[in-house]
Amino acid sequence: xxxxxxxxxxxxxxxxxxxxxxxxxxxxxxxxxxxxxxxxxxxxxxxxxxxxxxxxxxxxxxxxxxxxxxxxxxxxxxxxxxxxxxxxxxxxxxxxxxxxxxxxxxxxxxxxxxxxxxxxxxxxxxxxxxxxxxxxxxxxxxxxxxxxxxxxxxxxxxxxxxxxxxxxxxxxxxxxxxxxxxxxxxxxxxxxxxxxxxxxxxxxxxxxxxxxxxxxxxxxxxxxxxxxxxxxxxxxxxxxxxxxxxxxxx
Ligand SMILES: [Zn+2]
Ligand SMILES: [Zn+2]
Ligand SMILES: [Zn+2]
Numbered sequence: 297x298x299x300x301x302x303x304x305x306x307x308x309x310x311x312x313x314x315x316x317x318x319x320x321x322x323x324x325x326x327x328x329x330x331x332x333x334x335x336x337x338x339x340x341x342x343x344x345x346x347x348x349x350x351x352x353x354x355x356x357x358x359x360x361x362x363x364x365x366x367x368x369x370x371x372x373x374x375x376x377x378x379x380x381x382x383x384x385x386x387x388x389x390x391x392x393x394x395x396x397x398x399x400x401x402x403x404x405x406x407x408x409x410x411x412x413x414x415x416x417x418x419x420x421x422x423x424x425x426x427x428x429x430x431x432x433x434x435x436x437x438x439x440x441x442x443x444x445x446x447x448x449x450x451x452x453x454x455x456x457x458x459x460x461x462x463x464x465x466x467x468x469x470x471x472x473x474x475x476x477x478x479x480x481x482x483x484x485x486x487x488x489x490x491x492x493x494x495x496x497x498x499x500x501x502x503x504x505x506x507x508x509x510x511x512x513x514x515x516x517x518x519x520x521x522x523x524x525x526x527x528x529x530x531x532x533x534x535x536x537x538x539x540x541x542x543x544x545x546x
Contacts, residue, residue, distance in 0.1 A: 315354060320359035324360050333361075334363065335361060349381075374410050377412065378408045379409050384405045385403065398422055402419035404420055436534075469521060475488065477502060480510050482506055485503055485516065519538050
């Protein structure tokens, strides 16, 4: 099949992995062999979400040969966090996609890398799939921000009183309730969870949000509620970090 044309190479990764290999004397740190016997690769000791493979400290990485590298990794292929490093034209259908359960013949070899897994040579369909999750996440973020601003700008609030006569305003989101007590700059908010069709209410502790505008407290309360009811771990985590951010800064 000949040499195969290089179509695309990630320069950041090439430079970064070269530095790691040079530091390690161009030797596998597990078996000690060098480029005359084996293919050297760069392994990440840790994985940080949304970090490109070349954005890690050099000390997060070590040089391993292809075989030792494969042995270093778990058996479950991660489905997000992959970066496309390069595409090579094999000149014909000379390779096979390495993604689990695929194995399709490929002409364009896409080298994908995951700090927690290593390298995978896949076809164009599978690389789409592997690198899609992060794009989905960012569109989820945008979608969530829109939900928040829609809520803050168009939720309807009505007045009410607690059994002890304390005044509040309230709104509902999917049969759950958000209550705001107090006045601008000295609000507290309370989330009241209710299961659909059930009379039972669960009153969370009221949270004091001093120094914040009514708008900011509505936003904070909505994020807190969404965080409590979300079933998706990714979304929960995003809401949690948003909440921490807003609790301190607005
Ligand atoms: Zn690795
Ligand atoms: Zn080795
Ligand atoms: Zn495939």
